[in-house]
Amino acid sequence: MDRSLSKGEMENLLSRALTQWEKEYLGRGSVLVKSDILRNMVIVLLKGILTPAEKELAKTKEGLLSIKKIRADLVESGREQLGELIEDITGEKVVNFYTDISTHTGERIMVFVLEDSLEKRWS
Numbered sequence: 001m002d003r004s005l006s007k008g009e010m011e012n013l014l015s016r017a018l019t020q021w022e023k024e025y026l027g028r029g030s031v032l033v034k035s036d037i038l039r040n041m042v043i044v045l046l047k048g049i050l051t052p053a054e055k056e057l058a059k060t061k062e063g064l065l066s067i068k069k070i071r072a073d074l075v076e077s078g079r080e081q082l083g084e085l086i087e088d089i090t091g092e093k094v095v096n097f098y099t100d101i102s103t104h105t106g107e108r109i110m111v112f113v114l115e116d117s118l119e120k121r122w123s
Contacts, residue, residue, distance in 0.1 A: 007122045011035045025078045040117045044110040058103040
């Protein structure tokens with residue numbers, strides 16, 4: 001972790017690293033990834049994550065639930081890698097991870113809760 005990074009530079013680095021992780025681990029990346037650091041959390045919004053087939057499948061309740069389950073399982077299976085990626089960039093251990101997907105908007109939110117606050121570095 002480079003302590004000379006500004007908050008914006010670290011957020012940008014996190015976004016780029018998560019995009020790369022998605023491409024390597026899930027086989028495709030999001031259209032847009034935005035990371036924000038707030039106290040001891042890294043909050044990530046990923047847009048454009050659904051494939052055309054998933055968008056079609058999401059038109060039914062069964063399809064919607066299926067997409068949410070499969071996507072949650074896929075991300076959960078890479079949880080350890082995600083934790084290491086965040087720790088490598090921030091220098092803080094990830095103690096909790098939360099995620100959800102909206103099949104209506106094609107967005108995913110990820111929240112990484114860190115052991116200690118990052119914001120105090122820039123205050």
